[in-house]
Amino acid sequence: MKKLINNILRVALVILVFGLSSCQEEFEVIGDDSQSETIAANSSTATLIENTSSNDGSYDNIVDGASCVAIQFPYTVNVNGVEVTIDSESDLEVVEEIFDELDDDDDILDIVFPITITLADFSEISIENLDQLEELAEDCLEGGDDDDIECIDFVYPINLFTFDVQNQLTGEFQVNGDREMRRFFDELEDNELISIDFPITLKKFDGTQVTVQTNAELAAALEMAKNQCDEDDDDDYNDDDFTELELDDLLVDCPLLVRQVIRNEVDNTEQYIERLLTFKEDGTVYFSTFTADEIVGTWSTSMSDNGVVLSLEFENFTDFSSEWYVYELEEGVIKLYKDGGNRIVLKRFCEDNSVDIDREVFVNLIQECEWVIKKVENQGEEIKRLLGYKFQFAAGGTVTLTNGINTQEGTWETGLNSQLQLSLMISIGDEPGVSFEWPIKDMLESRLRFEIEATDHKMVLLRVCDDSANDGDVTEIRSIAMDGTWNVALYKEGEMDMTSDYLGMDFNFAEMNQIEVSVNADPIASGLWRVLRDSEEGLKFYINFDTNDELAELTEDWKLVSITSTRIELYDESGDGTVETLVFEKP
Numbered sequence: 001m002k003k004l005i006n007n008i009l010r011v012a013l014v015i016l017v018f019g020l021s022s023c024q025e026e027f028e029v030i031g032d033d034s035q036s037e038t039i040a041a042n043s044s045t046a047t048l049i050e051n052t053s054s055n056d057g058s059y060d061n062i063v064d065g066a067s068c069v070a071i072q073f074p075y076t077v078n079v080n081g082v083e084v085t086i087d088s089e090s091d092l093e094v095v096e097e098i099f100d101e102l103d104d105d106d107d108i109l110d111i112v113f114p115i116t117i118t119l120a121d122f123s124e125i126s127i128e129n130l131d132q133l134e135e136l137a138e139d140c141l142e143g144g145d146d147d148d149i150e151c152i153d154f155v156y157p158i159n160l161f162t163f164d165v166q167n168q169l170t171g172e173f174q175v176n177g178d179r180e181m182r183r184f185f186d187e188l189e190d191n192e193l194i195s196i197d198f199p200i201t202l203k204k205f206d207g208t209q210v211t212v213q214t215n216a217e218l219a220a221a222l223e224m225a226k227n228q229c230d231e232d233d234d235d236d237y238n239d240d241d242f243t244e245l246e247l248d249d250l251l252v253d254c255p256l257l258v259r260q261v262i263r264n265e266v267d268n269t270e271q272y273i274e275r276l277l278t279f280k281e282d283g284t285v286y287f288s289t290f291t292a293d294e295i296v297g298t299w300s301t302s303m304s305d306n307g308v309v310l311s312l313e314f315e316n317f318t319d320f321s322s323e324w325y326v327y328e329l330e331e332g333v334i335k336l337y338k339d340g341g342n343r344i345v346l347k348r349f350c351e352d353n354s355v356d357i358d359r360e361v362f363v364n365l366i367q368e369c370e371w372v373i374k375k376v377e378n379q380g381e382e383i384k385r386l387l388g389y390k391f392q393f394a395a396g397g398t399v400t401l402t403n404g405i406n407t408q409e410g411t412w413e414t415g416l417n418s419q420l421q422l423s424l425m426i427s428i429g430d431e432p433g434v435s436f437e438w439p440i441k442d443m444l445e446s447r448l449r450f451e452i453e454a455t456d457h458k459m460v461l462l463r464v465c466d467d468s469a470n471d472g473d474v475t476e477i478r479s480i481a482m483d484g485t486w487n488v489a490l491y492k493e494g495e496m497d498m499t500s501d502y503l504g505m506d507f508n509f510a511e512m513n514q515i516e517v518s519v520n521a522d523p524i525a526s527g528l529w530r531v532l533r534d535s536e537e538g539l540k541f542y543i544n545f546d547t548n549d550e551l552a553e554l555t556e557d558w559k560l561v562s563i564t565s566t567r568i569e570l571y572d573e574s575g576d577g578t579v580e581t582l583v584f585e586k587p
C-alpha cells in the first residue's frame with residue numbers, strides 16, 4: 001500500500017564529532033561541545049522530527065475519513081440533504097449535530113468538488129472528484145493510525161545549521177513553525193547533516209514544557225511522547241473516547257439537565273424536559289422536579305465491549321432505570337442509548353452563581369422558628385408595607401404572615417424554579433408581594449436571602465426564636481421603648497430637616513409589636529415596630545407606617561445608634577448614600 005507519509009525505516013542516530021580543523025572552528029560559533037553533534041537527514045531522529053512537525057489531518061475525518069489529509073477551508077458539503085459551508089474547524093460540529101439528530105438513520109455526506117487538500121508534508125493537491133479523494137485516503141494507514149506525533153510540539157523559533165559530508169557549514173536557517181520545519185527536512189539530501197542550536201523547548205499535550213540540550217535528549221523526548229496521549233486518529237469521528245473515571249468525574253461535577261427522553265421509540269421528552277439529575281459520589285442520584293418531590297436512586301459505571309456503561313436504578317421510575325451505553329461525551333452534552341429505540345440526552349448545568357444548599361437542612365431550619373421580613377423587592381421596587389411582618393412556616397406546608405394584629409394564611413414548599421434553582425415557593429392569595437418562587441442565595445442560621453438578579457426580586461428574612469428572649473440587649477431595648485411616651489426630637493433626610501412635620505405627635509411603643517401615634521390624646525395612626533438583631537448589621541429598630549401617608553417617611557429598618565431611658569437615636573443610609581436620622585426623646 002502506498003503511503004502519503006514517508007514511512008521508510010531510518011538508520012540509527014548518527015553522531016559526528018568534528019576534529020580539529022578549520023571547519024571545526026566555523027561550527028563552534030553554534031555553541032559548546034554538546035551542541036557540536038549533527039544528525040543525518042536520513043536518521044531515525046530526523047524522522048521523529050518530521051513526524052512531530054507533520055500536518056495533522058485527523059480533525060476532519062467526519063468528512064474525508066482520512067487522518068493523513070486535511071481539506072482546506074472553505075468548502076461545501078451536503079449532509080442528509082442539508083447544505084453546509086465549512087469555513088473553520090468549528091463548522092465540523094454542525095455536520096456531527098446533523099448526523100446525531102437521528103441514531104438509526106443512514107447518514108449521507110456529499111462533498112462539493114473541486115477541493116484542495118493538504119498532505120502531511122504540507123504539500124497541496126487539487127481534487128476533482130470522489131474517486132481521487134478515495135484513492136488518496138486508501139494510502140493512509142489502516143484505522144487512521146498515522147505517523148504524525150501529536151502529543152508533543154516544538155516551541156518556535158528554532159535555529160538549524162546544515163553541513164556537507166566534509167563537515168563544511170552550508171547554511172543557517174531559522175524555522176518559525178511546523179510547515180517550515182517539515183518542508184526543511186523534506187528538501188534535504190540523504191547525505192546532508194543537520195545541527196540544532198540547543199537548548200530548545202518542547203510543549204507536551206498536557207501543557208507542560210520540556211527543555212532538551214542534546215540530540216539524544218530530543219530523540220528520547222519525541223519517542224517517549226508518541227504514545228503518551230490519545231490522538232483520536234481513527235476514522236470513528238463520533239466515538240468521543242473517554243474512560244470510566246472521566247465519566248464518573250463529569251457526572252458528579254455538575255447537575256445534568258434532561259434534554260431528551262425516548263423509550264421504546266416513544267418520545268417522552270415533554271414530561272421530563274429541563275428536569276435535573278444530580279449525581280453524588282456515594283452512588284446516589286437525585287431526580288428533581290419543579291415541586292418539592294424528589295426521586296432518589298442509585299448509579300454506577302462499568303466498562304463493556306461497547307464502551308462505558310451507566311447503570312441507573314430508580315424504584316417505580318422505569319423511563320430512566322436501565323443500563324445505558326454512553327456514546328457521546330462532549331461540549332457539556334452526555335448522550336445515552338440502548339437497543340430498541342431508547343435514548344436520553346443530558347446537558348451539564350454548571351451555573352457560576354448556583355448555590356449549594358441542602359434542601360433538607362433548609363426545610364428543617366425554616367420550620368424551627370419565626371422569620372421576620374427585613375426587605376422585599378419586586379422588580380426593583382421595595383415593598384415597605386411588609387417591613388417587619390413575620391412568617392411562620394408549618395410542617396404541613398401551611399404558612400402564616402402577620403403584623404401582630406392581622407394574619408394571612410397560605411402554602412409553602414421547596415423545589416426548583418424555572419431556572420432550576422432551589423427555591424422557597426410561597427403562595428398567599430391576599431398578599432402578592434411575597435407570593436413568588438424565591439431562589440435561595442444565602443442560608444445562615446439567623447438570616448436567609450433570596451434573589452433573582454435578572455428581574456430585581458429580592459427578599460431577606462431574619463430568624464426570631466422565642467421572640468428573642470435569649471438576647472438580653474433586645475429585651476432591654478424593648479423594655480425601655482415601651483416605658484412611656486416619645487416625641488420626635490429630630491428627623492433629617494440628608495441636609496433636609498423635617499422635624500417640624502412631627503411636632504405635637506406622641507409615639508407609644510406597645511405590646512404585640514404595635515405602635516400608636518396620637519395628638520392631644522387623640523389616636524391618628526398605628527403601625528408596627530420591632531427590635532431585632534441582624535447577624536450582618538447589628539441591632540435594628542423596625543418602624544412601619546407604610547399605610548399612613550403622613551408617617552410613611554418613618555417606615556424603615558433603622559440601625560440603632562444608642563438608647564437611654566430618655567433618648568433613642570436611629571439612622572439609615574440609603575443606596576444613593578443619603579443618610580436619614582431619627583431621634584426620639586421623652587417629653
